[in-house]
Amino acid sequence: MGFGRYVTARVLWAGVVSLVITTITFLLLSAAPNPDVQQAATQAALQGGNPAEATERVRELRGLDQPLYVRYFDFIRGVYTLDWGWSESRSQPVLEAVGSALYYTAQYSIPWTILTIILGPLVGVYSAANMYSWKDHAATGFAFFGYAIPNFFFGIILLLVFGVWLQFIPVTYNTDVAVFSVENAVQLTIPVFVLVTGSIGAVMRVSRNESAEFQNADFMKTAKAKGVSPLRAYAYHVMRPTLVPLSTTLVGQLLALFLGSSLLVEVVFAIPGLGRLTYKALIAQDTNLVLGTTLFFTFVAVVGNLLEDIVFTVLDPRISYDDR
């Protein structure tokens, strides 16, 4: 199987996975009592009307009286043609709400991702080069600390220290400042720092352990014998093979953090991003918006896994396409 066919197969498979997840979401939603219908019934009963009749009317209005498969195909068509419905709590189309929230999420997640991807392997390889020295122990300690401290708890503590006691940063996020301004950089420092400490630990550990293997490899000895400078030797001969196994875990981990932690961090720091949007939609029982954000995160996860697989094969020419 050639590269082109491999990529095609992976893309098709990603499509299947997204379809399965959307289907499960649909089934979950259709199996549950619809809050709108219940609300209408309650209202009718309160106003002395006939609850059954009101229920019927709302069901008809929302198209719930149609058979399941018709609703299913409508739903699937809506999802894939990006017609995600109307958000009642925000009085705007769901897609628009997601888009405007994404603007704020991107402002902290892009620096966070870049910092993790660059600093993680660098520190990992550095501590492998100085293995069992105090630098290595410090890096390992930091990695375990970042791993183990709950992001939201760390965020609260930093907010208390720097926001309330020292007053270096505003306690709530200010949406009025320009994206590329000092104020914005200052108020995003702590959220980015919290997220980086959470995600960098795993990257550092993996790259440290992986690169330890390559340090004493024959090609390293050859490079040293030829008189290659240590910097160049580490950059070309240790870093590159380390990145291959790293890339398999990196995307998955970043995605998991993106889905879980961004929500918490946004709630703690009051950033009006995607996570907070999901959270508020849940609280406000805005079904369309909950569904929209869920689907968005799902698609991000599916596309991320797809990219990971493709990047993996590009980075490592040894992998045969027949294997998977």
Added chain:
Amino acid sequence: MATKKSEEFDQVDWNEISRSGRFDLSINSIGMLVTTLPLVLLAVYDWQFLGERTPTFQFVGVDRGLESVDFFFIFTLLLAFWFLVLPLYQNPRMTRYYWKEFKQNRPAVVSLVWLGVVFVGGIVGPIVMDPPQQELLIAYQPPVFTSVVDTTPATCVGEVMNGRCYGTWEHPLGTTNAGKDVFTMIVYGMTISMQIAFITTTIVATIGISFGTLSAYAGGWVDEIMMRFVDIILSFPTFLMFLLILYIYGGGLGMFIVVFSLFAWGGTARYVRSKSLSISEEEFIKSSRISGASTYHVIRGHVVPNVASSIITQLTLLIPGFLLFEAQLAFLGIGDSTVPSWGQLISAGRSDLSFAPWIVLAPGIVLFLTILAFNFLGDALLDALNPEAEAENT
């Protein structure tokens, strides 16, 4: 070695072999059955004959109820005792070897002690300590050895000096805004954390091991389909799916445990599959087959025990993730607010953070230490149970 009687290979325990029929049970399984039976009876009794709000042990005069999560927790504890602790006692030679390897890693030993404290506290604590009581009069008591401005607590339990209220041993970690004792709440939170740890591990291990070995042994297209299914499980956004389920159906701790463990076994299954594929190529499996062992016997007697020891590490590293998720959900206020977990305590104290930081700090630090301990333990178990991994590193 010369003084002790060493293990001998030339002696065959014919008893064991002649007993190895499918329905003969080991002492472990018999113990498991004997202890599970009263538990099941109690659960049925609680479910069928008692009202929703009647405590389980009312017939002996104890006012304490058990819920379905508690029953399942006790079941997993029994499992752990009969199939994890007892085998360690039955094979003292291997236990000594593991311990020798394990104790070289000092952080891991400290972690084990800490987890032991959490475990014992979680089991014994709720039995000997009364649940935290709401007492608005003694809200915001500071922890022992510290002091706050005496306007913060409504009334100071300890002594007041120079306008500052000092903490007392009565409330070693202070009290919350409702006057509940933080230390008691943390001990009750230990129970929740241990329940999450044990139950999820049991579910994940059961599904993961059976799915993985089945997939490896079925082979062909069955294997292909099962592994693609695992792919879907792995790329499932569990956190969001749980939010969705919670939003539609609502649910407490039990729902949390079920949903998260039902979507967490993907990695375990994959690992088990590759491991059992490599084990089934080993010489001892071949010789066992030539001697006429059935596939069931090979899987049950050789593959599963070999795989199980190596997935312990992976399971240990899964637990902190679950604890973190629970705390996060509780913090967001979308968990079950009646469950006295650490996350609930953190979220309860958040608004009082600037003047009563101990409400957040105490459970937060306990949670941090527990997650850290599980990580260290997983690392050490990897070295102790898998001598090859260590040989590679040196």
